[in-house]
Amino acid sequence: MQQETVGQTVDRRQSSRAVPDEPLVVFEGVSKSFGKLQAVRDISLSVHEGEFLTLVGPSGCGKSTLLNMTAGLFPPTEGSVTYRGTPVEPYNHRVGYMTQSDHLLHWRTVAKNIAVPLEIAKMSRGEIKDRVDELLELVGLAGFGENYPNQLSGGMRKRCALARLLAYDPETLLFDEPFAALDAQLRLRMQMEIRRIVAQLNKTVLFVTHDLDEAVSLADRCVVFSGRPGTISEVLDIPLPAERDLFSIRHNQKYAELTARLWDEMAPANEEGEN
Numbered sequence: 018m019q020q021e022t023v024g025q026t027v028d029r030r031q032s033s034r035a036v037p038d039e040p041l042v043v044f045e046g047v048s049k050s051f052g053k054l055q056a057v058r059d060i061s062l063s064v065h066e067g068e069f070l071t072l073v074g075p076s077g078c079g080k081s082t083l084l085n086m087t088a089g090l091f092p093p094t095e096g097s098v099t100y101r102g103t104p105v106e107p108y109n110h111r112v113g114y115m116t117q118s119d120h121l122l123h124w125r126t127v128a129k130n131i132a133v134p135l136e137i138a139k140m141s142r143g144e145i146k147d148r149v150d151e152l153l154e155l156v157g158l159a160g161f162g163e164n165y166p167n168q169l170s171g172g173m174r175k176r177c178a179l180a181r182l183l184a185y186d187p188e189t190l191l192f193d194e195p196f197a198a199l200d201a202q203l204r205l206r207m208q209m210e211i212r213r214i215v216a217q218l219n220k221t222v223l224f225v226t227h228d229l230d231e232a233v234s235l236a237d238r239c240v241v242f243s244g245r246p247g248t249i250s251e252v253l254d255i256p257l258p259a260e261r262d263l264f265s266i267r268h269n270q271k272y273a274e275l276t277a278r279l280w281d282e283m284a285p286a287n288e289e290g291e292n
């Protein structure tokens with residue numbers, strides 16, 4: 018059961034991370050093959066509640082495959098994926114999934130798009146309205162509820178998709194390169210929004226990206242994969258402040274060191290199995 022509502026605004030990230038807790042998602046000796054193709058091999062990784070994890074690695078190393086197994090879209094070939102101590106089964110309703118494409122329904126207004134999961138959950142009209150208003154406020158779209166997706170900018174569409182993702186209050190958010198198509202400035206704004214919202218709601222995040230700056234600036238930890246079959250080559254702690262200004266963080270010495278280290282890790286000479 019979900020414990021939080023969207024309206025709760027206490028940042029429990031710092032305090033929850035100060036106390037050792039049971040991991041939320043655990044991959045133990047996970048391998049996944051599709052026919053003869055082995056996508057990932059022997060992945061062991063624990064994700065803790067309230068943690069923001071980024072996943073980077075060469076194309077085809079199985080990052081999305083890990084998200085898909087967390088969502089219960091398919092099981093591992095070997096090993097186990099558990100969520101709160103229980104093996105993930107089809108489907109894991111505690112997670113929400115957001116990809117590069119926003120999948121907004123063009124014939125529905127912003128408010129009606131956000132309302133989709135709430136309608137499926139058979140909430141009453143009044144409850145849906147209250148919830149949608151709250152979500153519009155949260156993602157910075159107050160006043161745009163009656164607009165249609167084709168009347169929105171790229172950033173606003175992302176905000177709308179994010180609000181819909183949050184509507185049923187999933188405790189873990191899976192992001193697969195959600196901002197890849199945005200220009201640099203917009204991407205930075207959306208990154209700031211994501212960190213603000215995730216901290217505010219104390220969500221756990223697995224975020225796949227090819228952008229190494231994004232991988233460092235967003236994360237509490239960054240998981241680096243080697244080429245296919247994907248194995249974890251390193252898990253980097255990102256000891257940057259929980260409350261960070263993503264504009265000025267680029268001048269931070271630690272930030273520069275971490276991104277440089279990631280670039281070194283990702284140098285072509287270090288890739289074993291590029292597509």
Ligand SMILES: Nc1ncnc2c1ncn2[C@@H]1O[C@H](COP(=O)(O)OP(=O)(O)OP(=O)(O)O)[C@@H](O)[C@H]1O
Nearest residue numbers: 051054055056074075076077078079080081082083
């Ligand atoms: N459902 C599937 N059926 C068959 N093959 C798959 C399936 N899902 C993934 N693969 C294959 O597994 C490998 C890993 O794919 P995956 O999408 O997880 O990699 P990725 O690291 O997320 O790649 P990218 O960064 O390019 O998105 C690829 O070779 C892909 O073609």
